[in-house]
Amino acid sequence: MIADNRKMDGVEDWWKRAVFYQIYPRSYKDSNHDGIGDLPGIIAQLDYLNDGTDQSLGIDAIWFSPFFTSPDHDFGYDVADYCDIDPRYGTLEDFDRLLEEAHKREIRVMLDLVVNHTSDQHPWFMESRSSRDNPKRDWYIWKEGRGKGNRPPNNWRNNFFGRAWNFDQLTGQYYLHSFLKEQPDLNWENQAVREAVGNVIRFWLDRGVDGFRLDVAHIYCKDQQFRDNPSLLRGLNRVGGLAPADRLPLANIMKKLSLPELQVRKYNQHMPETHNVLKEFRRIYDSYPAVTSVGEIVADDPELIASYYGSNNDELHMNFYFELLQCRWKAGAFRRCIELWEKTLPAGAWPAYTLSNHDVVRALSRYGHDRDADKRARLLALMLLTLRGTPFVYYGEEIGMKEALLPKEKLKDPIGVKWYPLHRGRDGCRTPMQWKAGCGAGFSTAETWLPLGPELEQRNVQKQQSDSHSLLNLYKQLIWLRKTLPALYEGSYRSITDGIAEDCYCYLRQAEDQALVICLNFSSQQRQIILSDLGQPQLLFSTSPATAKGGIGQSLTLQPYEGCLYALK
Ligand code: GLC
Ligand code: CA
Numbered sequence: 001m002i003a004d005n006r007k008m009d010g011v012e013d014w015w016k017r018a019v020f021y022q023i024y025p026r027s028y029k030d031s032n033h034d035g036i037g038d039l040p041g042i043i044a045q046l047d048y049l050n051d052g053t054d055q056s057l058g059i060d061a062i063w064f065s066p067f068f069t070s071p072d073h074d075f076g077y078d079v080a081d082y083c084d085i086d087p088r089y090g091t092l093e094d095f096d097r098l099l100e101e102a103h104k105r106e107i108r109v110m111l112d113l114v115v116n117h118t119s120d121q122h123p124w125f126m127e128s129r130s131s132r133d134n135p136k137r138d139w140y141i142w143k144e145g146r147g148k149g150n151r152p153p154n155n156w157r158n159n160f161f162g163r164a165w166n167f168d169q170l171t172g173q174y175y176l177h178s179f180l181k182e183q184p185d186l187n188w189e190n191q192a193v194r195e196a197v198g199n200v201i202r203f204w205l206d207r208g209v210d211g212f213r214l215d216v217a218h219i220y221c222k223d224q225q226f227r228d229n230p231s232l233l234r235g236l237n238r239v240g241g242l243a244p245a246d247r248l249p250l251a252n253i254m255k256k257l258s259l260p261e262l263q264v265r266k267y268n269q270h271m272p273e274t275h276n277v278l279k280e281f282r283r284i285y286d287s288y289p290a291v292t293s294v295g296e297i298v299a300d301d302p303e304l305i306a307s308y309y310g311s312n313n314d315e316l317h318m319n320f321y322f323e324l325l326q327c328r329w330k331a332g333a334f335r336r337c338i339e340l341w342e343k344t345l346p347a348g349a350w351p352a353y354t355l356s357n358h359d360v361v362r363a364l365s366r367y368g369h370d371r372d373a374d375k376r377a378r379l380l381a382l383m384l385l386t387l388r389g390t391p392f393v394y395y396g397e398e399i400g401m402k403e404a405l406l407p408k409e410k411l412k413d414p415i416g417v418k419w420y421p422l423h424r425g426r427d428g429c430r431t432p433m434q435w436k437a438g439c440g441a442g443f444s445t446a447e448t449w450l451p452l453g454p455e456l457e458q459r460n461v462q463k464q465q466s467d468s469h470s471l472l473n474l475y476k477q478l479i480w481l482r483k484t485l486p487a488l489y490e491g492s493y494r495s496i497t498d499g500i501a502e503d504c505y506c507y508l509r510q511a512e513d514q515a516l517v518i519c520l521n522f523s524s525q526q527r528q529i530i531l532s533d534l535g536q537p538q539l540l541f542s543t544s545p546a547t548a549k550g551g552i553g554q555s556l557t558l559q560p561y562e563g564c565l566y567a568l569k
Contacts, residue, residue, distance in 0.1 A: 021059040050105045059329075116217075119182060144174070278295075
């Protein structure tokens with residue numbers, strides 16, 4: 001064990017202090033020259049993530065996108081065996097080694113639990129599909145067609161655009177799929193399904209993993225009358241969430257012309273029974289020490305997202321608040337977004353924030369390709385790492401990887417393959433990690449499964465390691481600094497608006513013996529801020545390499561796009 005100052009061992013809620021890092025295994029590091037990332041590759045890079053010293057990034061936990069056996073119609077989000085590793089990524093032995101090596105470095109491991117649906121190649125589904133009286137028939141959602149024309153059972157659409165029902169010739173019934181037809185939905189009303197998935201959770205907890213990210217946990221259960229969803233027109237009055245003026249256009253987030261959402265998903269998501277499933281999961285986690293979970297819960301209404309913490313903090317430990325990555329580039333948009341979530345969260349509920357993931361356009365590209373993009377990335381990093389809650393950093397974000405604009409013939413994501421040019425799919429944010437400049441980017445010596453992202457010359461680890469002002473070094477400094485500041489990892493949050501220009505976002509983080517102020521200048525102009533009555537600020541950190549450290553009085557100047565962290569005396 002590497003001795004360090006984090007003292008997370010034995011702390012039940014280590015995850016509140018942790019900085020998480022999301023790895024998309026296919027794109028992190030290829031060890032056997034087939035152009036696809038793998039587990040031995042990841043093991044080789046663990047020291048980069050945390051070697052116990054501030055020469056490394058310093059993250060405390062990794063969320064791995066799925067690496068389980070899968071025919072890869074949705075790149076691992078269609079699982080054919082929950083308890084094995086896909087041979088392209090390695091073996092269970094490799095996994096055990098990965099876990100051991102991660103734990104040695106005090107890096108916790110979080111797996112992606114994708115159980116709204118399985119792959120159609122999962123033995124459960126193969127059995128279920130084989131005959132109407134197969135014991136596993138009811139593990140999935142089978143229905144008769146409607147009317148003379150044998151139309152689909154209802155009007156539900158899947159999340160990848162298109163009908164949610166597929167007719168299966170063999171037994172003459174439809175099955176439900178909320179994503180691709182190769183991803184049939186499990187029937188969560190069936191007790192045997194719940195037990196089987198419970199055993200999957202135990203399988204990994206017994207092996208020593210530290211938590212789960214729950215894929216689309218808000219759609220497990222469905223309306224049991226399978227009613228038609230109402231048309232979009234009746235649902236236009238969206239509740240809660242970001243105001244339209246604070247929200248980025250959808251096209252910036254998804255890199256697409258938004259395809260028409262034809263209906264309000266009234267009957268195929270957010271069903272009350274799902275909460276019971278999550279409570280059952282929670283009882284399993286709680287029977288092991290120090291396990292955590294984070295939910296991918298998508299809803300317009302913050303109250304609804306918050307409900308997945310459970311009325312008694314007895315469901316998910318954390319929920320992503322995706323509104324944050326949909327904010328327009330406006331200080332007020334970010335401030336209102338956070339204030340709303342802080343206000344909505346029930347007592348004791350712990351937030352989780354991210355700026356990017358494998359489904360959305362990379363943050364740096366969402367906020368423009370111009371020369372200010374890098375300053376904006378630094379500002380966003382400071383915000384992410386100083387809000388109240390657990391930050392999740394998407395691989396490559398620390399070196400400012402940008403979205404790749406791929407030509408049609410290079411696309412792999414089924415959304416892009418099917419809908420280009422209406423929708424480019426999600427490949428642009430899944431390109432290989434950029435370890436160094438040159439062919440293969442240090443990711444692979446073979447042809448890489450997706451092309452490399454843009455501006456490899458600057459946006460690579462090797463280049464940025466040696467530049468003390470690089471984004472990578474900013475992330476390192478902030479992550480290590482964060483571990484020493486209780487106000488950041490356990491303090492309260494309060495917005496500051498008095499004396500603050502409209503295009504600056506400012507907040508106070510306070511723990512028992514520590515008060516910190518974070519000021520973020522979202523404008524391209526210099527801004528003065530006045531922290532009246534708050535005490536004497538002392539600069540601890542700035543995103544601008546030019547700003548000198550030291551005491552600077554009550555009136556503070558922020559350079560364009562500069563963010564500063566102050567301690568109050
Ligand atoms: C989640 C995942 C996404 C996947 C989908 C279906 O939204 O993040 O990548 O395609 O679920 O599993
Ligand atoms: Ca490989």
